[in-house]
Amino acid sequence: MTEEKAIQGCKKQDRISQKFLYDAYSDGMLMVCVRYVKNLPDAEELMLNGFFSFFRSIDRFVYSGKGSLVAWLKKIMVNECLMFLRKKGALRLVEEEYAGEIPVDGGSLNNINAGEILKMVTALPDGYRTVFNLFAIEGYGHKEIATMLGITEGTSKSQLNKGRAILQQLIKQNGCYYEQ
Missing domain, CATH: 1.10.10.10 (Winged helix-like DNA-binding domain superfamily/Winged helix DNA-binding domain)
Structure with missing residues (x-):
């Protein structure tokens, strides 16, 4: 099954198409979530929530070639992680008047x-x-x-x-x- 056909199937709530896309992208999307939250169970839950959001909003997605689906999925996963971190109160960032540059080595x-x-x-x-x-x-x-x-x-x-x-x-x- 091609990515484009799977997307069309998902828009018709076809479970086989949904499973195809989930199987194809779940590992990569889990890695996106792991980068934001430290523990694997939270990352897995966020990834699943992200896929639920993806399947619920698939009608709004317009396939524009290879890479467009991954980009959209990543955006959904990042948003899920940010909502989780906000809710958890983990995004307490220190406001500073001046953000001084800390030297970063090149190379x-x-x-x-x-x-x-x-x-x-x-x-x-x-x-x-x-x-x-x-x-x-x-x-x-x-x-x-x-x-x-x-x-x-x-x-x-x-x-x-x-x-x-x-x-x-x-x-x-x-x-x-x-x-x-």
Whole structure:
């Protein structure tokens, strides 16, 4: 079954089409959720809620080629995670008048794999982790992040820089290094 045919089937509430899309994308969407919440049971629940939202609102989705479905699913999953974190009170970000830049080393990273980086990202405090995910992984700009989280752009920049600084410390502590 093609992605486009599965979407058409889902719009008709066809369970086989729904299962096809769920099976095709659930692992990737679970990883999106894990990046925002630390524990796997919460991430699994958020992923399931995201798929329920997706199937309920599928009529509004317009397929525009390869990648459009994944982008829409990711947006739904991110929104589910943000609502969860807000409800939990985990998005307490510190407002600052001036978001000073914390120097971030350039260069390339060696001796580390994606799984190790994911563990380090999940070790960040909730606010830093959320802004880091939205900016560095999901590709949102600071203005969008500020709107999504109800903070200033300066706070978004500050949270990102502080999160990056902590990640650099964690990377160095784990014996990984940068090449300039």
